[in-house]
Amino acid sequence: MDLFTSKAKLRRFSSPLAVVAGTLTGGGYARQLITCGVPALLTIGCALAVFAVVHTAVGTLLEWLCGEKYRCKAPGCGFHVRLPGTDAGESRRWQEIAAAHPTHDHAHHP
Numbered sequence: 567m568d569l570f571t572s573k574a575k576l577r578r579f580s581s582p583l584a585v586v587a588g589t590l591t592g593g594g595y596a597r598q599l600i601t602c603g604v605p606a607l608l609t610i611g612c613a614l615a616v617f618a619v620v621h622t623a624v625g626t627l628l629e630w631l632c633g634e635k636y637r638c639k640a641p642g643c644g645f646h647v648r649l650p651g652t653d654a655g656e657s658r659r660w661q662e663i664a665a666a667h668p669t670h671d672h673a674h675h676p
């Protein structure tokens with residue numbers, strides 16, 4: 567229960583955290599480039615690219631950390647579902663869905 571609550575809290579702040587991380591990193595690059603005399607347009611382009619990469623990477627990482635993974639329990643079956651932000655009721659439902667998917671061994675038969 568405690569882990570579920572802390573995951574929910576982290577999930578709530580994951581989007582702002584990703585934006586802050588991207589902004590700080592992109593801003594840091596922009597400041598360094600401007601002080602080196604790099605043209606403004608080029609600096610803005612680089613800063614936006616760095617922002618986009620860091621924002622996406624942090625967002626993906628936090629989503630991975632906060633998400634719930636539901637595996638199929640059939641032997642040898644690698645089917646799984648990872649979802650961000652499921653509550654207790656949904657969690658139960660996704661466990662049943664993961665266990666009831668139709669092709670348990672599709673990975674082993676071409």
Ligand SMILES: [Zn+2]
Pocket residue numbers: 638639640643644645667669670671
């Ligand atoms: Zn399966």
